[in-house]
Amino acid sequence: MKIGELSQLSGLTASRIRFYESQGLIRQVERSSNGYRRYSQQALQTLQLIQCAQQAGFSLDELKQLLPDNVTGAFKHDELMAGLHRKVEQIEEMQRHLAHSKAQLLGWIDTIQAKPEGMSCDENAERLMTSFKH
Structure with a gap:
């Protein structure tokens, strides 16, 4: 899905999604031939997890420790x-x-x-x- 659809489904702005990506919270973002970002369903689930965790008081640095490993994708x-x-x-x-x-x-x-x-x-x-x- 494109960033606009992900933004609509998650309730987050496109700039916030790009920020989370730049911070390494959203991984495995693909690029189409024209350079547009393409997000998986996993990205939406990650954004929902981020929002829930932030409501519980987790900082972004704390969240990075809770998300799946960059290499293996496992918690x-x-x-x-x-x-x-x-x-x-x-x-x-x-x-x-x-x-x-x-x-x-x-x-x-x-x-x-x-x-x-x-x-x-x-x-x-x-x-x-x-x-x-x-």
Whole structure:
């Protein structure tokens, strides 16, 4: 398929597809006699994998380690599993951090809403800032 069709099927721009190709993420791209790129169904599957992995937080460098080997076209099981486990650990750490941040924000909301009657917004903000110092 030509790049326009691949772009339409994947939802990615042609320039993004060419970028992934230049980064070595899409392999075995053929050229027709007039120089047009010709992509296989495998390229579409790879682009879908890239999009899914990026949504999970994988960087392009991390993705390169997860994709099939350039020479054999086979996945490297141990590297794939290690990379997936590392990302799960990173996500779990991020979840812990986000839960802590959420708890802090909810505490601030409670503190702001519990302002003494008659206290101005500025005074209440100062009261909140003072609580941060402790």
